[in-house]
Amino acid sequence: EPEVTQTPSHQVTQMGQEVILRCVPISNHLYFYWYRQILGQKVEFLVSFYNNEISEKSEIFDDQFSVERPDGSNFTLKIRSTKLEDSAMYFCASDHGFNYGYTFGSGTRLTVV
Amino acid sequence: EDKVVQSPLSLVVHEGDTVTLNCSYEVTNFRSLLWYKQEKKAPTFLFMLTSSGIEKKSGRLSSILDKKELSSILNITATQTGDSAIYLCAVEEDWSNAGNMLTFGGGTRLMVKP
Numbered sequence: 001e002p003e004v005t006q007t008p009s010h011q012v013t014q015m016g017q018e019v020i021l022r023c024v025p026i027s028n029h030l031y032f033y034w035y036r037q038i039l040g041q042k043v044e045f046l047v048s049f050y051n052n053e054i055s056e057k058s059e060i061f062d063d064q065f066s067v068e069r070p071d072g073s074n075f076t077l078k079i080r081s082t083k084l085e086d087s088a089m090y091f092c093a094s095d096h097g098f099n100y101g102y103t104f105g106s107g108t109r110l111t112v113v
Numbered sequence: 114e115d116k117v118v119q120s121p122l123s124l125v126v127h128e129g130d131t132v133t134l135n136c137s138y139e140v141t142n143f144r145s146l147l148w149y150k151q152e153k154k155a156p157t158f159l160f161m162l163t164s165s166g167i168e169k170k171s172g173r174l175s176s177i178l179d180k181k182e183l184s185s186i187l188n189i190t191a192t193q194t195g196d197s198a199i200y201l202c203a204v205e206e207d208w209s210n211a212g213n214m215l216t217f218g219g220g221t222r223l224m225v226k227p
Contacts, residue, residue, distance in 0.1 A: 033214075041219075042217050042218070042219050042220070043156065043201065043203075043215075043217040045214040048213070056213070056214055091156070101147050101158040101161045102147075102158065102215070103158065104149075104156050105155055106154045106155045107155055
């Protein structure tokens with residue numbers, strides 16, 4: 001069964017550093033998403049991406065965050081100048097938009113120290 | 114305020130029991146309601162419901178949406194230890210033609226004891 005692949009599975013970074021989280025969505029999917037889940041809290045929407053541009057973003061997704069689909073297969077989330085409160089599990093998801101539900105990746109656990 | 118509320122927060126049952134998990138929502142442009150199972154990491158898709166009253170079923174799991182009551186239930190019959198997980202309800206709002214976001218509830222943690 002096709003999967004959404006995320007790398008790395010765990011990243012530890014120092015406060016103030018930049019991180020890039022990588023995702024390879026399912027190949028025939030058209031919509032791409034980033035969500036995050038702070039430990040013990042709800043899964044929260046960050047951003048959706050379609051047709052090479054952001055289609056929707058939440059209040060969490062401020063200027064510190066950016067997304068890119070640099071080469072037609074990878075989908076990346078960049079967090080500039082990380083803060084302690086950015087520590088969370090970050091999930092990538094993709095969807096082909098025909099009411100079949102998202103497929104989530106296995107997540108990247110980001111720990112900011 | 115919370116747009117998607119799940120109950121109970123947690124549940125402990127024994128193998129063979131039947132459980133019903135609840136999800137209620139309050140959103141403006143409802144498009145669909147989704148159920149996910151979250152074990153260690155990624156939520157895995159169970160059901161998507163868009164029409165009221167239609168039961169979606171997969172093995173021992175089934176779900177119904179009640180658009181009048183703005184709620185959904187997820188039933189698991191003959192529970193097994195492998196059903197132990199957090200069950201997440203999410204609602205999709207239709208704000209655009211592309212990339213609709215999901216709003217998740219806080220989940221119900223189900224533990225099935227042998």
